[in-house]
Amino acid sequence: MEHVCELTGICKQYRSRKTVHEVLHDVSMTLDAGEVFGFIGPNGAGKTTLLRIMCGLAHPTKGKVKVLGTDLTVRNAQLPTGIGVLVEYPSFIPELTGRRNLQLLASIRGVIGLPEVDATMELMGLDPGNKTPAGRYSLGMRQRLGLAQAIMEKPRLLLLDEPTNGLDPQGVAELRSYIRHLADQGVAIFLASHLLNEVEQVCDRVAIVKQGHVLRQMSKNDPVPYRGFSLQVSDTKDWSLVQQWAAQHQATLSQKDGVQGGMVGTAVPVPAALRDLVQAGVSIESITPDRDTLETTFLQAIQEEKK
Numbered sequence: 001m002e003h004v005c006e007l008t009g010i011c012k013q014y015r016s017r018k019t020v021h022e023v024l025h026d027v028s029m030t031l032d033a034g035e036v037f038g039f040i041g042p043n044g045a046g047k048t049t050l051l052r053i054m055c056g057l058a059h060p061t062k063g064k065v066k067v068l069g070t071d072l073t074v075r076n077a078q079l080p081t082g083i084g085v086l087v088e089y090p091s092f093i094p095e096l097t098g099r100r101n102l103q104l105l106a107s108i109r110g111v112i113g114l115p116e117v118d119a120t121m122e123l124m125g126l127d128p129g130n131k132t133p134a135g136r137y138s139l140g141m142r143q144r145l146g147l148a149q150a151i152m153e154k155p156r157l158l159l160l161d162e163p164t165n166g167l168d169p170q171g172v173a174e175l176r177s178y179i180r181h182l183a184d185q186g187v188a189i190f191l192a193s194h195l196l197n198e199v200e201q202v203c204d205r206v207a208i209v210k211q212g213h214v215l216r217q218m219s220k221n222d223p224v225p226y227r228g229f230s231l232q233v234s235d236t237k238d239w240s241l242v243q244q245w246a247a248q249h250q251a252t253l254s255q256k257d258g259v260q261g262g263m264v265g266t267a268v269p270v271p272a273a274l275r276d277l278v279q280a281g282v283s284i285e286s287i288t289p290d291r292d293t294l295e296t297t298f299l300q301a302i303q304e305e306k307k
C-alpha cells in the first residue's frame with residue numbers, strides 16, 4: 001500500500017551571504033492512512049519547516065517529498081487536493097466574521113458550501129452566527145477557527161502545527177479525541193509539537209527531533225522495557241518485609257526520603273510481586289510499574305545527543 005506521505009533524506013538549508021544554516025538534516029519518515037505521527041522537539045528544532053515542506057509551502061534543499069501520490073520535488077509539481085493544514089499562528093481577514101472567512105476560503109476550491117462550513121464551526125465549538133470580527137477573536141477562538149479551516153474540506157492528510165496553542169483544558173481534551181476520531185476514519189495526521197504530554201496521548205508514532213536531526217523514532221507498539229516498580233507501603237514494618245522479599249528475589253531497593261517506599265528494581269512482574277507481598281502481610285498504599293514515558297525517552301535522547 002502506498003504511504004500517504006513519504007519523506008526521504010530531507011535536508012533544508014537557509015543561506016545568507018556568509019553562512020549556511022542547516023535547519024533539517026537527512027529526515028526520512030512515512031505516514032500512513034489512519035495514523036497519527038508526532039514530530040516533537042524543542043523550539044527551533046525544525047518542526048514547522050518540515051510541515052511547510054510537506055504541504056509545498058517550502059522546498060527542501062535535498063531529498064524527496066511524496067504526498068498523496070504526488071512528488072512535490074519535481075519541477076512544476078501541482079499540490080494534490082486532500083491536504084488540510086493548521087499553521088502555527090493562523091491569521092484571518094480581521095474585519096470579517098469567522099464564518100465569512102471560512103466561506104471565502106471554501107470558495108477557492110468550491111468543494112464545500114455554507115452548510116459544511118457551519119457544521120465544522122459547530123464541531124470546533126464556534127457559533128456560526130457570531131458576528132464578532134475574526135480580528136477580535138481570543139487566541140483560543142482563533143485556533144478553533146484555524147482548526148475548522150484545516151478540517152472543513154475533509155482532508156486525507158492533516159498537518160497540524162502546535163494545534164493546542166491557546167486552547168483551554170476542555171478544548172485540548174476535545175481536540176485530542178477529535179484527532180483520534182479522524183484517524184479512525186482513515187485520515188493521516190502529522191502533529192508538530194513541543195508538548196510531550198499532548199503527543200504521547202494521541203500519537204501512534206513519534207519522532208524526536210533536535211536541531212534538524214531526528215534522534216529517535218518510536219511506535220506505541222514498540223516493546224516497553226520493564227525495570228521494576230515503584231512501591232509505597234503503610235509503615236516501617238511493611239518496608240522491612242519488602243526488604244526481606246527483595247533479598248530473596250535479588251531485587252534492588254532505592255528508598256525515597258521521608259516515605260515508606262521507593263523504586264524496586266526487579267524482573268519479577270507486578271502481579272507476581274504484588275501476590276508475594278500481600279501474602280507476606282505487607283500493607284500496600286500504591287504500586288506502579290516503572291516504564292519509560294515519552295518524557296523520559298525524550299530527555300534521554302536529548303542527553304545522549306549532548307555527549
Ligand SMILES: Nc1ncnc2c1ncn2[C@@H]1O[C@H](COP(=O)(O)OP(=O)(O)OP(=O)(O)O)[C@@H](O)[C@H]1O
Pocket residue numbers: 014021023041042043044045046047048049050088194
Ligand atoms: N525563512 C527562514 N530563513 C532563515 N531561517 C529560518 C527560516 N525559517 C526558519 N528558520 C530557522 O530554522 C530553524 C527551525 O525553525 P522552525 O520554525 O522550523 O522550528 P520549530 O521546531 O517549528 O520551532 P518552534 O517550536 O519554536 O515553532 C530556526 O533556527 C529558524 O530560525
